[in-house]
Amino acid sequence: MICENLAVIRSQIAQAAERCGRNPDKIKLVAVSKRMPARAVEEAHLCGQLIFGENYLQDALKKVRQLDKSLQWHFIGHLQSNKAGQAAELFEVIETVDRLKIAEALDKHAGKLGKTLDILIQVNVGGEPQKSGIHPDKAEKLLEQIRPCSHLKIRGLMTMPPYGRDPEASRPWFRTLKQLSVQLAERELFDSNDSVQLSMGMSGDFTVAIEEGSTLVRVGTAIFGPRPK
Numbered sequence: 001m002i003c004e005n006l007a008v009i010r011s012q013i014a015q016a017a018e019r020c021g022r023n024p025d026k027i028k029l030v031a032v033s034k035r036m037p038a039r040a041v042e043e044a045h046l047c048g049q050l051i052f053g054e055n056y057l058q059d060a061l062k063k064v065r066q067l068d069k070s071l072q073w074h075f076i077g078h079l080q081s082n083k084a085g086q087a088a089e090l091f092e093v094i095e096t097v098d099r100l101k102i103a104e105a106l107d108k109h110a111g112k113l114g115k116t117l118d119i120l121i122q123v124n125v126g127g128e129p130q131k132s133g134i135h136p137d138k139a140e141k142l143l144e145q146i147r148p149c150s151h152l153k154i155r156g157l158m159t160m161p162p163y164g165r166d167p168e169a170s171r172p173w174f175r176t177l178k179q180l181s182v183q184l185a186e187r188e189l190f191d192s193n194d195s196v197q198l199s200m201g202m203s204g205d206f207t208v209a210i211e212e213g214s215t216l217v218r219v220g221t222a223i224f225g226p227r228p229k
């Protein structure tokens with residue numbers, strides 16, 4: 001089933017890209033394998049999937065250590081600074097940096113590991129109090145503060161918009177993130193200001209996200225089915 005689901009999603013990504021005149025190769029699929037067993041990840045890998053997203057460090061640990069080294073792991077959950085060392089070791093990209101303290105902790109550990117870590121800044125586009133992410137108004141300052149971290153590369157922005165039943169409800173929020181990225185790129189606050197990454201769109205709304213400029217879609221349920229509790 002996982003292979004069939006992946007094929008459907010890849011073709012939906014390609015179609016959405018074509019509809020709005022974008023190159024489908026510029027859109028990466030992050031298969032969100034949180035709470036899924038290692039064998040589900042292996043099955044997806046056999047069907048050509050290389051990038052996986054995890055929310056929980058403990059849960060990811062076994063999978064990352066045990067599975068094929070060619071897999072690339074993105075951390076997409078809330079990160080505590082005391083776990084930054086492990087996160088810096090296990091993950092290629094940390095998508096959820098939303099405060100200076102966590103950036104500095106990741107920078108320190110990446111330095112120790114002799115690696116540079118790609119990061120995205122998580123933006124709380126809806127300003128929802130219960131959600132992680134920096135408020136859009138404070139993003140510029142945060143990027144300025146993080147830029148001196150020499151072992152981090154600020155690749156772009158990530159968001160989880162307020163929940164809506166209809167995928168169209170996400171569109172204005174995706175647009176907000178895109179506009180913010182353009183403003184920040186004009187101020188040259190990213191590592192590559194001409195190819196800023198935007199991680200937005202999940203199972204329910206990834207085609208809308210692609211129409212609004214997403215370069216990384218994070219899809220779980222539509223690939224792996226409902227997650228075990």
Ligand SMILES: *Cc1c(COP(=O)(O)O)cnc(C)c1O
Binds near residue numbers: 034160218220222
């Ligand atoms: C769980 C999760 C996803 C995937 O959600 P689905 O609706 O299962 O596709 C994407 N992004 C984040 C941050 C998540 O926590």
